[in-house]
Amino acid sequence: MKTKMKSLLHVLFAIAIAALFGSAAIGADDGAAKAQAPKHKLVMQMSDADPMRWNLALNNAQNVQEKLGRENVDIEIVAYGPGLGMLKLDSQASQRIDEALKRGVRLVACEVTMKNQKVGKADMLPNVGYVASGVVELMEKQQQGYSYVRP
Numbered sequence: 001m002k003t004k005m006k007s008l009l010h011v012l013f014a015i016a017i018a019a020l021f022g023s024a025a026i027g028a029d030d031g032a033a034k035a036q037a038p039k040h041k042l043v044m045q046m047s048d049a050d051p052m053r054w055n056l057a058l059n060n061a062q063n064v065q066e067k068l069g070r071e072n073v074d075i076e077i078v079a080y081g082p083g084l085g086m087l088k089l090d091s092q093a094s095q096r097i098d099e100a101l102k103r104g105v106r107l108v109a110c111e112v113t114m115k116n117q118k119v120g121k122a123d124m125l126p127n128v129g130y131v132a133s134g135v136v137e138l139m140e141k142q143q144q145g146y147s148y149v150r151p
Helices: 002-035 052-068 081-087 094-102 111-118 133-145
Strands: 039-044 072-078 106-110 127-133 147-149
Touching: 002 081, 039 052, 039 081, 039 133, 052 072, 052 081, 052 094, 052 111, 072 081, 072 133, 081 106, 081 111, 094 106, 106 111, 106 133, 111 127
Parallel strands: 039 072, 039 147, 072 106, 106 127
Antiparallel strands: none
């Protein structure tokens, strides 16, 4: 009987140890998963000459940052074709664009469009970025896992 009791105690002790270390390992895995959670990624197309669309895109970017946290999302707005006006010096949205840039939103202009419209970097708002081709940029961002939105 004493041997059976010792065996039962050993089994119970082993179960308790397994439960203790198993739950600690699960907790560690949860923390590691949270720490390694990938950033959300969003790319937006701006190919319209409409300032209302520009503001909509900027509102979308701001809302996403507020909902997910600025540090948890990468946002890029790609302006090309008629949408290039959004990033020009005389843009009606220039103040909002400056605010978005300060919040970490990337705003990039298509160099193909700039060439076609005979626009140089001196004609563009400060601190915007440039990409060789707006459409190719959208394609590549989607291949990199970015969600695509056209406001």
